[in-house]
Amino acid sequence: MSDERRDKEVEALLDLSRRARAKLDRLHTVLTSEGHYGAGASPTAVVYRENKLRLLRLLDENGQPRTGPPVLFVPAPVSRYFIIDLLPGRSFAGHVAAAGFDVYIADFGEPASEDRYCDLAYYVDGLVRRSVRQILTLTGQAQLNIVGYCLGGTLSLLYAALYPTTVARLVLLTTTVDGDVEGGIPWVAHRMGMAGESYEHPRLVPAAEIKSWFEMLAPGSNSLAGRIGDLWDRLDDPPERLRDVRTMASWVDDVVPAPGRLLAELYQQFGPGRNGFMRGTARVGQKALDLRAVTMPVLSVSAEKDLIAPPAGVDAIRTLVSHAEIVRLPGGHVGIVAGRSAMKLWQRTVTFLAETPGAAAEKPGPEIDI
Numbered sequence: 001m002s003d004e005r006r007d008k009e010v011e012a013l014l015d016l017s018r019r020a021r022a023k024l025d026r027l028h029t030v031l032t033s034e035g036h037y038g039a040g041a042s043p044t045a046v047v048y049r050e051n052k053l054r055l056l057r058l059l060d061e062n063g064q065p066r067t068g069p070p071v072l073f074v075p076a077p078v079s080r081y082f083i084i085d086l087l088p089g090r091s092f093a094g095h096v097a098a099a100g101f102d103v104y105i106a107d108f109g110e111p112a113s114e115d116r117y118c119d120l121a122y123y124v125d126g127l128v129r130r131s132v133r134q135i136l137t138l139t140g141q142a143q144l145n146i147v148g149y150c151l152g153g154t155l156s157l158l159y160a161a162l163y164p165t166t167v168a169r170l171v172l173l174t175t176t177v178d179g180d181v182e183g184g185i186p187w188v189a190h191r192m193g194m195a196g197e198s199y200e201h202p203r204l205v206p207a208a209e210i211k212s213w214f215e216m217l218a219p220g221s222n223s224l225a226g227r228i229g230d231l232w233d234r235l236d237d238p239p240e241r242l243r244d245v246r247t248m249a250s251w252v253d254d255v256v257p258a259p260g261r262l263l264a265e266l267y268q269q270f271g272p273g274r275n276g277f278m279r280g281t282a283r284v285g286q287k288a289l290d291l292r293a294v295t296m297p298v299l300s301v302s303a304e305k306d307l308i309a310p311p312a313g314v315d316a317i318r319t320l321v322s323h324a325e326i327v328r329l330p331g332g333h334v335g336i337v338a339g340r341s342a343m344k345l346w347q348r349t350v351t352f353l354a355e356t357p358g359a360a361a362e363k364p365g366p367e368i369d370i
Contacts, residue, residue: 146171
């Protein structure tokens with residue numbers, strides 16, 4: 001081998017080593033930087049408390065509440081609320097507020113052992129209903145708009161069917177209504193031969209166990225090794241993009257425990273073979289549900305690659321609420337809400353909400369790369 005060829009090979013190896021070292025340094029920086037530990041990005045005021053619930057009202061740049069049409073975001077009670085208020089310039093709730101709406105978020109907090117008996121009636125006829133009542137009292141309005149995400153969408157749909165006169169418009173994001181469509185958490189339990197949690201003798205289901213269900217649906221998506229592998233593959237991305245990845249990972253890691261009675265009731269009413277929405281047997285406590293009462297405008301959004309709420313099970317709402325507008329977006333369960341293409345959902349939601357009589361005209365949101 002000539003000296004020139006050897007020198008070129010050595011230089012190539014050194015260059016490869018330098019690039020690998022740079023990636024390792026960047027990976028270390030990303031992994032050791034602060035994530036987003038349980039708090040939203042927007043300034044807020046707590047306007048109502050009940051047990052672990054905090055009802056948050058977004059404030060403007062001067063620390064004042066807004067005066068536009070009220071919008072209540074209802075996230076899933078088994079995860080932290082800040083996925084819809086992720087980062088400055090990357091906040092779904094903040095985008096809606098910037099478009100001229102008075103935005104509220106239900107932060108369900110972290111259940112403890114004493115909350116293991118909490119059921120659908122507690123959440124729907126209790127926390128959501130009283131949050132709505134507080135918002136309507138504060139704003140002097142007779143109705144508000146509701147945006148429900150995942151299991152929060154289930155709670156929102158149940159509430160809208162019970163109290164339709166208080167809801168102006170309803171947005172359901174990745175909300176399964178057809179439990180017989182294969183996929184999602186209920187099918188994990190079904191395939192494992194689990195009858196679900198005990199209703200009569202519930203436990204507080206640990207966060208680690210809930211997290212394992214998501215891992216079964218998407219292997220590697222909720223594991224430390226999978227997360228580091230994903231970061232490694234993306235270390236040539238701009239630093240701000242890596243910050244976003246790290247923040248998203250901190251939310252995925254931050255699952256909260258869940259009341260066993262709530263999970264038992266969800267499985268028994270809406271799981272495979274039960275399918276309470278489609279069969280018309282859904283109840284909240286002693287109250288039977290009639291989805292014919294859902295006459296307000298409805299926007300239902302599914303995600304093409306959703307493994308938690310399969311799109312066919314989400315889009316099935318068209319058979320129950322015939323006037324519902326059905327939208328399917330590219331991406332996954334979390335990505336359409338807070339990922340690179342989330343702006344499509346944000347702007348579509350603002351457009352839909354702004355169609356409410358008397359609502360603020362849509363204002364263009366900031367142009368951001370997501």
